[in-house]
Amino acid sequence: MAKIFYDSDTDLSLLKGKKVGVIGFGSQGHAHALNLHDSGVEVAVGLYPGSKSWSAVQASGLKVGTVDDVSRDSDIIMILVPDQVQKQVYDDHIAPYLTPGKTLMFAHGFNIHFGRIQAPEGVDVSMIAPKGPGHLVRRVYTEGGGVPGLVAIHQDASETALQTALAYGKGIGAARSGILMTTFLEETETDLFGEQAILCGGLTQMILNAFETLIEAGYQPESAYFETFHEVKLIVDLMYEGGMAKMRDSISDTAEYGDYTRGPRVSPPSQKAEMKKILEEIQSGQFAREWILENQAGQPHFRALRRRGAEHMIEQVGGEVRKMMGWLNPGKK
Numbered sequence: 001m002a003k004i005f006y007d008s009d010t011d012l013s014l015l016k017g018k019k020v021g022v023i024g025f026g027s028q029g030h031a032h033a034l035n036l037h038d039s040g041v042e043v044a045v046g047l048y049p050g051s052k053s054w055s056a057v058q059a060s061g062l063k064v065g066t067v068d069d070v071s072r073d074s075d076i077i078m079i080l081v082p083d084q085v086q087k088q089v090y091d092d093h094i095a096p097y098l099t100p101g102k103t104l105m106f107a108h109g110f111n112i113h114f115g116r117i118q119a120p121e122g123v124d125v126s127m128i129a130p131k132g133p134g135h136l137v138r139r140v141y142t143e144g145g146g147v148p149g150l151v152a153i154h155q156d157a158s159e160t161a162l163q164t165a166l167a168y169g170k171g172i173g174a175a176r177s178g179i180l181m182t183t184f185l186e187e188t189e190t191d192l193f194g195e196q197a198i199l200c201g202g203l204t205q206m207i208l209n210a211f212e213t214l215i216e217a218g219y220q221p222e223s224a225y226f227e228t229f230h231e232v233k234l235i236v237d238l239m240y241e242g243g244m245a246k247m248r249d250s251i252s253d254t255a256e257y258g259d260y261t262r263g264p265r266v267s268p269p270s271q272k273a274e275m276k277k278i279l280e281e282i283q284s285g286q287f288a289r290e291w292i293l294e295n296q297a298g299q300p301h302f303r304a305l306r307r308r309g310a311e312h313m314i315e316q317v318g319g320e321v322r323k324m325m326g327w328l329n330p331g332k333k
């Protein structure tokens with residue numbers, strides 16, 4: 001069984017007297033910084049000069065400085081800028097201040113696992129990766145809970161890297177739900193695979209295929225949206241609460257029969273074969289090389305894909321349909 005750490009296995013007092021620098025104030029950055037601050041940890045946020053987030057950090061009562069200043073002053077530095085810019089930010093603004101005894105932390109293993117960032121000896125390198133988007137990491141914490149997380153140690157110069165990382169995990173609330181022990185390799189490869197094969201890539205493409213099938217057959221776009229997009233969350237919520245069994249208990253027998261007999265046709269063995277290829281591209285470093293090159297070229301393909309995604313009819317239809325849903329628009333009738 002995997003090792004899981006909870007609040008009682010972790011000691012927040014290990015961060016007493018230590019300064020934590022959170023680099024970046026985006027999805028993860030704002031959540032980590034605010035949660036740590038509310039847990040009583042001394043936090044400063046590092047931004048590039050001129051960043052839009054400067055006033056937002058100040059308004060939330062946290063210290064803010066340039067990445068250089070915060071890296072110089074911090075004992076623990078958590079890098080929460082996008083993965084594709086981490087190497088440059090690290091090389092220019094963090095590495096010069098990594099003196100022995102400091103801790104360098106990540107929320108995803110990409111740059112360490114693929115060898116983009118190599119920290120000096122004498123520095124601890126660890127990961128606390130919440131298994132949820134940053135806005136949830138913040139919201140669940142303020143409600144008294146925590147989004148579960150992963151912990152991994154790449155370099156243990158102090159021989160206390162794990163306890164320090166777990167204290168950080170407790171500070172952001174993750175230990176309230178559990179922090180699972182993993183490695184940088186396992187976190188990086190499974191995280192990339194999950195987002196490509198199912199969570200993001202797999203799911204969005206399946207929704208689009210189903211939506212387009214109904215539209216091309218002449219059904220109303222609003223009906224197609226409800227059936228192929230809106231209801232996905234309702235079904236996933238049931239599976240999340242009680243497994244596939246709870247979902248199948250709650251749907252009609254007709255739906256359950258269709259599930260068993262048609263599902264395997266939509267996702268035939270060829271789909272799994274393709275997933276294996278995608279996993280191999282991750283394991284071999286081919287995907288990482290492709291993404292690094294795309295960034296070096298200024299993201300032309302990525303930007304085109306992003307534009308095409310935003311222009312799809314399902315987004316316009318969804319925007320209109322969601323206006324009708326009072327519970328998605330608090331304060332509006």
Ligand code: NAD
Nearest residue numbers: 024025026027028029048080081082083107108132133134
């Ligand atoms: P983000 O894109 O939301 O935020 C990035 C922040 O970095 C912003 O504040 C931006 O202004 C700043 N930034 C961008 N370029 C910069 C530069 N050159 N110098 C300094 N600051 C710069 O990023 P994110 O999604 O929070 O991802 C941060 C890390 O967390 C990544 O390693 C990611 O893999 C990991 N992670 C993200 C999520 C998630 O839900 N978004 C979940 C788990 C792990």
Ligand code: MG
Nearest residue numbers: 191192194195
């Ligand atoms: Mg992920």
